[in-house]
Amino acid sequence: xxxxxxxxxxxxxxxxxxxxxxxxxxxxxxxxxxxxxxxxxxxxxxxxxxxxxxxxxxxxxxxxxxxxxxxxxxxxxxxxxxxxxxxxxxxxxxxxxxxxxxxxxxxxxxxxxxxxxxxxxxxxxxxxxxxxxxxxxxxxxxxxxxxxxxxxxxxxxxxxxxxxxxxxxxxxxxxxxxxxxxxxxxxxxxxxxxxxxxxxxxxxxxxxxxxxxxxxxxxxxxxxxxxxxxxxxxxxxxxxxxxxxxxxxxxxxxxxxxxxxxxxxxxxxxxxxxxxxxxxxxxxxxxxxxxxxxxxxxxx
Amino acid sequence: xxxxxxxxxxxxxxxxxxxxxxxxxxxxxxxxxxxxxxxxxxxxxxxxxxxxxxxxxxxxxxxxxxxxxxxxxxxxxxxxxxxxxxxxxxxxxxxxxxxxxxxxxxxxxxxxxxxxxxxxxxxxxxxxxxxxxxxxxxxxxxxxxxxxxxxxxxxxxxxxxxxxxxxxxxxxxxxxxxxxxxxxxxxxxxxxxxxxxxxxxxxxxxxxxxxxxxxxxxxxxxxxxxxxxxxxxxxxxxxxxxxxxxxxxxxxxxxxxxxxxxxxxxxxxxxxxxxxxxxxxxxxxxxxxxxxxxxxxxxxxxxxxxxxxxxxxxxxxxxxxxxxxxxxxxxxxxxxxxxxxxxxxxxxxxxxxxxxxxxxxxxxxxxxxxxxxxxxxxxxxxxxxxxxxxxxxxxxxxxxxxxxxxxxxxxxxxxxxxxxxxxxx
Numbered sequence: 001x002x003x004x005x006x007x008x009x010x011x012x013x014x015x016x017x018x019x020x021x022x023x024x025x026x027x028x029x030x031x032x033x034x035x036x037x038x039x040x041x042x043x044x045x046x047x048x049x050x051x052x053x054x055x056x057x058x059x060x061x062x063x064x065x066x067x068x069x070x071x072x073x074x075x076x077x078x079x080x081x082x083x084x085x086x087x088x089x090x091x092x093x094x095x096x097x098x099x100x101x102x103x104x105x106x107x108x109x110x111x112x113x114x115x116x117x118x119x120x121x122x123x124x125x126x127x128x129x130x131x132x133x134x135x136x137x138x139x140x141x142x143x144x145x146x147x148x149x150x151x152x153x154x155x156x157x158x159x160x161x162x163x164x165x166x167x168x169x170x171x172x173x174x175x176x177x178x179x180x181x182x183x184x185x186x187x188x189x190x191x192x193x194x195x196x197x198x199x200x201x202x203x204x205x206x207x208x209x210x211x212x213x214x215x216x217x218x219x220x221x222x223x224x225x226x227x228x229x230x231x232x233x234x235x236x237x238x239x240x241x242x243x244x245x246x247x248x249x250x251x252x253x254x255x256x257x258x259x260x261x262x263x264x265x266x267x268x269x270x271x272x273x274x275x276x277x278x279x280x281x282x283x284x285x286x287x288x289x290x291x292x293x294x295x296x297x298x299x300x
Numbered sequence: 301x302x303x304x305x306x307x308x309x310x311x312x313x314x315x316x317x318x319x320x321x322x323x324x325x326x327x328x329x330x331x332x333x334x335x336x337x338x339x340x341x342x343x344x345x346x347x348x349x350x351x352x353x354x355x356x357x358x359x360x361x362x363x364x365x366x367x368x369x370x371x372x373x374x375x376x377x378x379x380x381x382x383x384x385x386x387x388x389x390x391x392x393x394x395x396x397x398x399x400x401x402x403x404x405x406x407x408x409x410x411x412x413x414x415x416x417x418x419x420x421x422x423x424x425x426x427x428x429x430x431x432x433x434x435x436x437x438x439x440x441x442x443x444x445x446x447x448x449x450x451x452x453x454x455x456x457x458x459x460x461x462x463x464x465x466x467x468x469x470x471x472x473x474x475x476x477x478x479x480x481x482x483x484x485x486x487x488x489x490x491x492x493x494x495x496x497x498x499x500x501x502x503x504x505x506x507x508x509x510x511x512x513x514x515x516x517x518x519x520x521x522x523x524x525x526x527x528x529x530x531x532x533x534x535x536x537x538x539x540x541x542x543x544x545x546x547x548x549x550x551x552x553x554x555x556x557x558x559x560x561x562x563x564x565x566x567x568x569x570x571x572x573x574x575x576x577x578x579x580x581x582x583x584x585x586x587x588x589x590x591x592x593x594x595x596x597x598x599x600x601x602x603x604x605x606x607x608x609x610x611x612x613x614x615x616x617x618x619x620x621x622x623x624x625x626x627x628x629x630x631x632x633x634x635x636x637x638x639x640x641x642x643x644x645x646x647x648x649x650x651x652x653x654x655x656x657x658x659x660x661x662x663x664x665x666x667x668x669x670x671x672x673x674x675x676x677x678x679x680x681x682x683x684x685x686x687x688x689x690x691x692x693x694x695x696x697x698x699x700x701x702x703x704x705x706x707x708x709x710x711x712x713x714x715x716x717x718x719x720x721x722x723x724x725x
Contacts, residue, residue: 042563074385138575142381145566146574153655160564167564170571201584247574250384250391257392258562265555272548279544283339283536284705 029201031149032169032176035237039244040168042259045252046245051081053218053228054242057235058140060216065132065207067120067139070246072112079252080245088114095119133193133206144170144240144247170247171240173199178236181209211235307334331517336535337542338523340704344414345521346549347407353550354404355509359502361397369449371495373488376451377576395565401443402568403557405591408436416622417643419631420522426623428515433620435508440592442501445494447589452573457586459486459494465599468606485579525703526631527696534700585660593657594650598676600661601669611673618680625680627688635694639687646679 038047055075058068072092075083083091092112097119100107112119120139122128128136138146148169151159159166180199190196194204211232218226228234245251277285308329310319319325368387370379383390412432415421421429448459463480467473482489520529529535536542560568568590572583588596598615602608618625633640653672659665697703 069381070385142574146571148571160567162559162563165564167567254391254395254562254565258558261558261562262555265551265558269548269551269555272544272551276544276548279540283541 029149029199029203031151032172032199034166035168035172035175035240037168037171037241037244039241039251041165042163042255044255046079046081046241048082049227050238050241051245052083054238054240054245055081055083056218057211057216057239058242061210061235062140062239063118063121065121065128065137067122067128067137067141068118068246069120069139069141070249071115071117073114074249076114077249080249081242085114092116135206137207140243140246142247144174144244146170146247147173149173168244171244174240174243175236177205178211178239179232331513331538332543333537333539335517335538335542336520336529337538338521338525338529338534338700339536339541340523340525340700341521341542341545342524343545343549344410344418345523346546347411347414348516349546350407350550350553351404351411352509353553354400354407355502355505358397358400358404359506361393361400362499362502364393365397366499369495371449371492373451373491373577376449376491380450392561395561399557399560399565399568401446401589402560402591403553404439405443407553408439409591412436412619413647416646417633417640418522418524419526419626419628419633421623422626422631423623424519425515425522428512428519429623430620431508431512431515433616435505435512437616438501438505438508442498442505443589443591445498445501447573448491448494449498450573451491451577453575453577453581453583454570454573454586456486456577456579457583458588459490461586462588463490465605465609465612468609470606522631523700524632524634525697525700526635527700530699531701533705587658590654590658593655594653595657597653597657597669598673600657601666601673611677615676618677622680622684625684627685628691628693629688630693630696635696636687636691637694638691642679642683642687645675649675649679 038045038050058066062068072088075081075091076085076088092114095112095116095118096109097112097116098107099110102108120128122131122136125136150156151166151169155166158164176199177197180197182196182198184190184196184203188196188203190204194206195208196203197205213231216230216235218228218230221227228238248254308319308326310316310325315325365383368379368383368390370376380394383394385391387393415429415432444458444462448455463477463486466476466480469476478484480490480493481487482493570587570589587593595612595615599608599612602611628636628639630636633643649672653669653676656665656669656672661669
């Protein structure tokens with residue numbers, strides 16, 4: 001009876017809390033297709049080369065309008081794209097950063113340093129909005145955690161079960177959005193300034209299709225060709241992976257530590273179980289009819 | 301604790317000197333070592349210890365987070381991001397704290413449902429139970445204000461919706477709302493005072509927990525049989541028996557906790573809370589944290605604002621009245637065939653309310669929420685009082701020891717004052 005109740009209660013508890021994972025998806029918007037990511041799962045890690053390619057896509061395409069509020073130095077950090085310190089220093093120096101006030105009380109510009117944040121494309125939010133049809137493009141550093149979609153019952157329960165777990169809603173959404181530009185279906189009128197996107201809630205998105213095949217040149221392999229195709233599909237995946245890293249820079253450390261913590265607790269609880277069993281054997285155990293032979297402890 | 305004469309005997313000279321001035325060691329001894337525990341407790345009784353662990357974990361991680369967090373409308377969101385990126389193990393502290401709130405509520409809901417199933421609220425445990433309800437209310441206030449602190453979209457709009465509820469109060473409603481806001485809308489003063497209160501309330505919870513444990517140690521623990529300790533055979537000393545069992549259960553619970561923290565850290569949160577608060581943009585659906593969803597569903601089920609607010613707060617008030625609404629003389633649902641069925645129906649209704657709270661308030665969802673809300677109140681106000689009058693309980697076992705050991709008997713502890721005070725049933 002009690003075991004059954006326990007199981008039932010556990011199932012219900014999981015059911016209730018999983019219901020919290022609700023993310024807006026307007027009616028009639030298909031859910032983004034699930035992609036395979038190197039950073040998914042218990043042992044997930046980022047693919048350095050993919051993050052480096054993703055950064056290149058951000059720099060050459062997204063950066064025209066979207067801010068990425070992270071310091072240059074983090075691009076060299078462990079668990080990220082891991083550019084070399086020399087590469088990051090050179091990269092930062094390519095940007096002009098406003099500093100000041102100096103001794104004369106004036107603001108001045110200087111080349112960027114690794115400790116600087118990547119400068120925003122617009123001086124402030126109003127300027128960004130004015131240049132983009134009245135609405136500032138969102139900053140991208142946590143966008144992979146700020147977007148998602150609802151999978152509905154029973155998936156919200158399945159998605160928390162070990163080894164079936166699914167946390168990559170954000171990157172899947174980014175990938176789907178960037179590959180989701182298409183002609184509107186017959187009878188669908190796209191308002192001026194809007195663009196049709198299959199996966200955007202409500203289908204009308206202000207951002208025009210930013211990517212096209214061959215737009216970003218990827219680093220060449222030894223045979224003189226890029227090891228991955230230079231297509232919208234690949235750009236979207238690389239960018240989504242990169243943005244997952246910017247949103248969750250400690251992801252690798254977290255998963256590595258989590259695995260060790262759970263192994264430790266599993267061993268600990270296994271030992272605790274037998275300690276408890278031995279202690280309770282002194283008073284005849286907890287189970288019905290268990291024989292009690294050992295003498296009582298000092299407190300009994 | 302005065303109930304049980306302590307068996308603690310100080311050994312060293314210092315211990316004797318100290319004990320005669322402040323009998324602290326004797327208090328701890330009688331409360332956590334020699335305290336008689338019914339021997340038939342199941343793992344559902346380990347959630348008290350798990351809750352103490354969660355409260356401690358929340359306070360420790362919270363104090364550390366507060367060292368890095370900045371309670372200012374323009375800086376809060378970025379300070380949380382700085383914790384995630386630049387503070388050593390800041391991501392761990394924050395995920396422990398954010399998911400810890402959910403774990404705290406999972407544990408407290410299991411604790412409350414266990415209480416309802418086994419009739420633990422009945423005499424002589426009414427005060428113990430009411431203190432528990434006070435802790436639950438304080439927990440909800442703390443969790444709500446904590447969710448506002450990251451100052452994301454759900455923080456801001458959740459705060460707006462919930463604080464606005466008080467405007468439904470006749471006459472003084474608007475004054476209360478301005479007082480909560482510190483102005484005429486949710487803004488920096490709101491964030492600041494919520495931070496101050498979020499830091500204060502956990503210590504108030506800790507204070508009430510002390511009273512809760514004190515009351516527990518006066519009346520003793522209920523147990524699955526729902527009958528009092530009658531002889532030493534029915535009980536075992538708290539240490540080592542309950543201690544070791546509680547520790548084992550806590551470690552297992554920590555494993556469950558770790559799974560969320562390390563592998564699904566954002567699953568229980570809302571994606572919109574990673575968008576900085578923006579008073580000019582309302583999210584498509586404003587949804588509270590999962591543990592408030594049943595109450596949120598009750599709030600929205602009533603078409604009238606004041607009515608909804610009354611129903612929502614009434615849902616908690618009615619919980620506090622349970623000791624006087626339940627007329628049955630038998631505690632445990634194991635011996636109440638009808639109540640047991642109604643109990644599970646009630647659990648399902650609560651889960652359904654939680655699911656409905658996450659759904660948009662339209663069409664069939666509203667109708668379902670109204671039916672479930674009605675049943676929530678019917679369960680307490682009609683079913684509980686009537687069941688006690690019409691139900692024929694199963695025969696109760698003659699002793700706790702009999703339910704565990706059969707008629708064979710086994711070792712127990714010498715219990716004189718261990719038996720609970722017999723005021724009634």
